Amino acid sequence: MTSELIVFLVLSLVAISSAFGMLFSRNAVYSALFLVLNFVTVAVFYLMLGAPFIAMSQITVYAGAIMVLFLFVIMLLGAESLVPLPQAMPWQRPLAFILAAILAVESVYLIFARSRLNTVITAPDAATNSMEGLRDMAMILFDQFLLPFEITSILLLVAMVGAIVLTNREKVGHK
Amino acid sequence: MVPVDYYVILSAILFTLGALGVLIRRNPLIIFMSIELMLNAGNLAFVAFGRSYEVAGGQPFYTGQIFVFFVIAVAAAEVAVGLALIVEIFKTKKNINVDEMNSLKG
Numbered sequence: 001m002t003s004e005l006i007v008f009l010v011l012s013l014v015a016i017s018s019a020f021g022m023l024f025s026r027n028a029v030y031s032a033l034f035l036v037l038n039f040v041t042v043a044v045f046y047l048m049l050g051a052p053f054i055a056m057s058q059i060t061v062y063a064g065a066i067m068v069l070f071l072f073v074i075m076l077l078g079a080e081s082l083v084p085l086p087q088a089m090p091w092q093r094p095l096a097f098i099l100a101a102i103l104a105v106e107s108v109y110l111i112f113a114r115s116r117l118n119t120v121i122t123a124p125d126a127a128t129n130s131m132e133g134l135r136d137m138a139m140i141l142f143d144q145f146l147l148p149f150e151i152t153s154i155l156l157l158v159a160m161v162g163a164i165v166l167t168n169r170e171k172v173g174h175k
Numbered sequence: 176m177v178p179v180d181y182y183v184i185l186s187a188i189l190f191t192l193g194a195l196g197v198l199i200r201r202n203p204l205i206i207f208m209s210i211e212l213m214l215n216a217g218n219l220a221f222v223a224f225g226r227s228y229e230v231a232g233g234q235p236f237y238t239g240q241i242f243v244f245f246v247i248a249v250a251a252a253e254v255a256v257g258l259a260l261i262v263e264i265f266k267t268k269k270n271i272n273v274d275e276m277n278s279l280k281g
Contacts (some may be wrong), residue, residue, distance in 0.1 A: 016185075020192065023209070023224070033232075042215055045219060046219075048177075050226055050229065051226070054222060054244065073258045077271065103191050112189065121179050122225050127228075140237050141241050156252055159252035165258040167262055
C-alpha cells in the first residue's frame with residue numbers, strides 16, 4: 001500500500017462523508033459548507049491526477065464564486081431555518097433510496113463488468129505541474145477548441161443578462 | 176499508484192449521492208447543490224480517464240481537462256440563472272417548496 005493510495009482512500013472518505021453531510025444536514029448553510037469541503041477535496045484529486053489548472057479553477061470558480069452565490073441566496077431568502085415541510089408523496093423517500101441503491105449497484109457493476117482499462121495512475125512528475133503543461137493546454141484550448149471557447153463566452157453573457165432580467169422584472173416592465 | 180477504476184468508482188458514488196439528493200430533498204437550493212455534486216462527479220471521471228490515457232500513451236493529453244473547463248463554465252451559468260429563478264419564485268410565493276412550483280403562471 002503506497003502512500004499515494006493512502007492519501008486517495010482518506011480523501012475519498014472525506015469526499016463521500018461531506019456529500020452525505022450535504023444531503024442530510026437540516027441547515028442549508030451547513031449543506032453549502034459541506035459542499036465546499038467536497039469541492040476542495042475533489043480539487044486535491046485533480047492535483048493528484050496532474051491537472052493543476054483545473055484544480056485551481058475548481059477552487060476559484062466552484063468553491064469560491066458559485067458557493068458564495070449560494071450562501072448569498074440562502075441568507076437573502078432566510079432559507080437556512082426552513083422547517084422540513086410535509087411530504088406531498090409519503091412513498092417518495094423510500095422509493096428514492098431504492099432507486100439510488102439500484103443506480104449505485106448498476107454503475108459499479110458496469111465498471112467492473114466491462115473490459116477494464118487496467119491503467120495505474122501514477123503521481124504526476126514535476127514537469128506536469130509546471131508552466132510548460134499549462135502552456136500546452138492553452139495552445140490546445142485556443143487552437144482545436146476555439147469555437148467551443150467562444151460559444152462559452154456567449155453562454156455566459158446570456159446567463160448574465162438572463163439573471164438580471166429575471167430578478168429585475170418590475171423595472172424592465174412586463175406589458 | 177492508484178488504479179483508474181478507483182477514481183471512476185468514487186465518481187459513480189458521488190454521482191449517486193447527487194441523484195439521491197435531487198430525489199429526497201424538498202428545498203430547491205439543496206437540489207441545485209446536488210446537481211453541482213453530479214457535475215463534479217462527471218468532471219472527476221473526465222480528468223481520471225484523461226490522466227489514464229496520458230500514463231498509457233506516455234505523452235500529454237489535455238482533452239479531458241478542457242472538457243472539464245467547459246463543464247465548469249456551464250455550471251456557473253446554470254447556477255446564476257437558477258438562483259435568479261429561485262429568488263423570483265420566493266418573491267411571488269413567499270416560500271420555496273418544490274412541491275408548490277407546479278404552475279408556469281407567476
